[in-house]
Amino acid sequence: MSGTADRRQDQVRRLMEGPYPVVPAGLAAGAAARGDRLLRRRRALRRFCWAVLFAAAVAFTVWASVTRPWATPPAGVSPPLEGW
Template identity: 45%
Template sequence: MSLPDRKEAEVRRLLVQRTAEPVPADLAERALADGARLLRRRRVLRTVLWGVVLAGLLALTAWSLAARPWSEPPPTTTPPAVDW
C-alpha cells in the first residue's frame, strides 16, 4: 500500500468506528460568550494603548514647548573682550 492509500484507509477506518464523545448542549453558547469576552478584552486593550500613546504625545508636546530644545542654549561665560 502506498502512503496516500494508507492514510486514506486509516481515515476511513476512523470514520467507520464513530466513537465520538457527546458534545455538550451549551457548547455554542459558551463559545459565543468566550468569543465576546475575547473581543471586549481586545477592545479595552486597544483603547488603553491608544490612550497611553496620546498621553505620551501630549507630554512630549508640552515638554518641547516649555523646554524649547531646538533653540540655542544661553552662554555660560561672557565672550572675551576685544581690544581695538
C-alpha cells in the same frame, strides 16, 4: 512510505464514515461567550494602548514646549568687550 499513507487514509475514512461523537450541550453557547470575552478584552486593550499613546504625545509636546530642545543653550562665557 506509501503503505503508511494508505493506512492513515483508511483510518481517516473510517472515522468520517463512522458514528459522529455526541457534542456536549451548551458547547456553542460557551464558545460564543468565550469569543465575546476575547473581543471585549482586545477592544479594551486597544483603547488602553491608544490612550497611552495619546498621553505620551501630549507629555512630549508639553516637555518640548517647556524645555525648547531645538534652541541653542546660552553661552556660559560672555564675549569680550571691545570698543570701550
